[in-house]
Amino acid sequence: MPPETSKIDGAVRLAQLERILSTATDGIVAIDKQGRYFYANEAAERILGIPKAEILRRTFDQVPWKITSLKGNPLPLEETAFQKVLQAQSGVYGIKLAIEREDGQRVITLTNAAPLYDAAGTFDGMVAVFTDISEQHEIQERINAFHHTLAHDLRGPLTVIIGHAEILKEVLGTGRADSGSLQNLSEILNGAEKMNKMIEDLVDSARLEGGQFTLAKTAVDLKRFLLTLLHCAEGAIPADRLAVEIPEDLPWVAADPDRLERIFQNLLSNALKFSPAGSKVIVQARRADDEIIVSVTDKGKGIAPEDCSHLFRRYFQVKGEQSAKGAGLGLYISRLLVEAHGGHIWVVSKVGEGSTFHFTLPVTNDIPG
DSSP states (O other), X not given: OOHHHHHHHHHHHHHHHHHHHHHOSSEEEEEETTSBEEEEOHHHHHHHTXXXXXXXXXXXXXXXXXXXXXXXXXXXXXGSHHHHHHHHSSOEEEEEEEXXXXXXXXXXXXXXXXXXXXXXXXXXXXXXXXXXXXXXXXXXXXXXXHHHHHHHHHHHHHHHHHHHHHHHHHHHHXXXXXXXXXXXXXXXXXHHHHHHHHHHHHHHXXXXXXXXXXXXXXXXXXXXXXXXXXXXXXXXXXXXGEEEEOOTTOOOEEEOHHHHHHHHHHHHHHHHHTSOTTOOEXXXXXXXXXXXXXXXXXXXXXXXXXXXXXXXXXXXXXXXXXTOOXXXXXXXXXXXXXXXXXXXXXXXXXXXXXXXXXEEEEBXXXXXX
């Protein structure tokens, strides 16, 4: 092969290699043995949050971002990928680190690094490949928090059940049952109901996600439906704290009554739970084209904007809400149920003033005679 052809082929291959590296979704950087960056691809720019030219002016220990452990502790120099490769002169894999960028964003990365050698086989630096796993890390953190919360919240009512059952067993064993026994039974049933609710949430979320349920839609008069629901659930939902403002001439909706009841129970119980004692929760409904928009408004503390966008995610619970109990599935299940009806759900909130949860249902003209 003529030398000119060989040079052209070599240039083409180098250009192809550069295209491959520049389009890779993982960040790729190369550092020489003095610790200076001499290569960075576009993904590295995106993950590190600074232009490639800025990266290439730096050494690994003089960069505008901070590298910390997942818990936020500053990472000692000897724990960095470069130093590990320099010391061992072999690859290191699966290092999870947090990069705190100049703009304040925190990125969780999974890093693999390997040494580079020159033609003589002498250590000449390293190449590192790092993947942004922030989203996966957040999901795992939420799952871990969910498991912790579920274990804690199941243990509470279970302790009550066991305690009152032991008292009841002792009382019945002596043949001196009294009115206190009824209280023991009441506490046992209450604790069992709480546990059953959490188990139902887990089962329902699995069924909804797997599409293993069907809606039994029928025409529903929203106002009559809600008033009947409040009457039947008088013990669990205090009717005196609710104001139902639904017009008499509101069109009927197409909905599965059992699923609609679940949506209302979740939204109303949340609104009551996070509102000051004695304050009113207002339920309204109005028509918008071929939909009915239902609104549940409370006068609670409100929700921070950064939390509003996550409220309907699985396992999500607002940070700092000490009174929040449960598996963090109520609003997630409500979203899935609303969407199964062909509607959507959202929240409008202002810290210090309260929140309004809205959801839509389709209007129906198929009203029973």
